[in-house]
Amino acid sequence: MACQExxxxxxxxxxxxxxxxxxxxxxYLHSAGGELVWLPFFEQLSRSFTVYLxxxxxFSKSEGLEKIDTMEDLVFHYIDVMDALGxxxxxxxxxxxxxxxxxxxxxxxxxxxxxxxxxxxxGLRVPGAPIADIFAATPAExxxxxxxxxxxxxxxxFVPDVPSPELLENTLKAREATAxxxxxxxLCNPKLRERLYRITVPTLVIWGxxxxxxxxxxxKAYQDGIAGAKLVVLEQCGHVPPFEKPExxxxxxxxFLCA
Numbered sequence: 001m002a003c004q005e006x007x008x009x010x011x012x013x014x015x016x017x018x019x020x021x022x023x024x025x026x027x028y029l030h031s032a033g034g035e036l037v038w039l040p041f042f043e044q045l046s047r048s049f050t051v052y053l054x055x056x057x058x059f060s061k062s063e064g065l066e067k068i069d070t071m072e073d074l075v076f077h078y079i080d081v082m083d084a085l086g087x088x089x090x091x092x093x094x095x096x097x098x099x100x101x102x103x104x105x106x107x108x109x110x111x112x113x114x115x116x117x118x119x120x121x122x123g124l125r126v127p128g129a130p131i132a133d134i135f136a137a138t139p140a141e142x143x144x145x146x147x148x149x150x151x152x153x154x155x156x157x158f159v160p161d162v163p164s165p166e167l168l169e170n171t172l173k174a175r176e177a178t179a180x181x182x183x184x185x186x187l188c189n190p191k192l193r194e195r196l197y198r199i200t201v202p203t204l205v206i207w208g209x210x211x212x213x214x215x216x217x218x219x220k221a222y223q224d225g226i227a228g229a230k231l232v233v234l235e236q237c238g239h240v241p242p243f244e245k246p247e248x249x250x251x252x253x254x255x256f257l258c259a
Contacts, residue, residue, distance in 0.1 A: 003051075008054070010084060013064035014064075016055040017052065017054045018053040019051060021050045022050055024257075026049035027054075027087060027091070028042070028093050029097075030095060032182070034174040036061075039243070048258065049257070059174055065176070065180065068180050071104050079105075090114060092114075092116050094119065095120060095121075096213075099118040099120065100189075103196070116204070118206070124193050126193075126215070131188065132213050133186060139163075140161065143155040144212060146213055148244060154244065204232065205223050206241055208237035209235050209237060210238045211237075211239040212239070
């Protein structure tokens with residue numbers, strides 16, 4: 001099922017948007033990797049939902065990074081995005097940085113979310129299980145942190161040793177945009193864990209067992225902090241289940257959202 005690329009204009013700022021599928025609306029919040037391509041994972045989800053994939057400010061073709069200094073700014077930005085798209089109460093799925101954003105959104109506006117899925121989400125400070133510093137990692141180190149098999153063709157496709165000029169530009173833009181909200185403290189809000197009780201929507205937490213960037217202890221912390229949350233740990237999978245196990249992850253997400 002083909003997707004379409006359009007642009008929203010929010011208060012003078014141009015925002016890139018991919019969308020496709022049919023059914024109930026699903027808002028996907030992407031990771032710091034900026035997966036602004038129609039992955040097989042989105043194709044799977046689009047068979048059951050209308051999938052909306054906006055680029056965060058400063059990522060890919062989206063403008064407005066100068067307006068973003070904190071995660072709070074991104075939360076307000078996405079309320080504007082939802083309003084512009086007419087999304088009153090969509091399903092919200094977030095990966096890594098997008099999972100953190102989804103959790104922050106749900107602590108403030110739970111009435112705007114129908115169900116919530118957090119996939120290998122950063123955002124928490126968990127004693128004894130620190131998040132690795134992705135900002136200083138080489139391509140080889142990045143593959144080791146993110147993928148179950150860092151030597152796989154998939155890992156080398158997404159994180160090559162010698163990126164193309166276009167990929168390098170997008171990677172540098174993504175790192176700059178991520179650093180605006182996640183540089184210090186590193187990819188977390190120290191207050192978020194104590195606020196998770198405010199998330200009152202049905203929540204699914206998905207984690208890759210081999211995630212070396214964000215240990216599975218963070219998934220358990222999200223599960224413990226959100227009343228009624230369910231945790232699913234995927235074997236032989238790293239930090240990015242939508243990349244490494246797209247069909248399995250999409251089936252798990254779809255079954256939860258449609259239940």
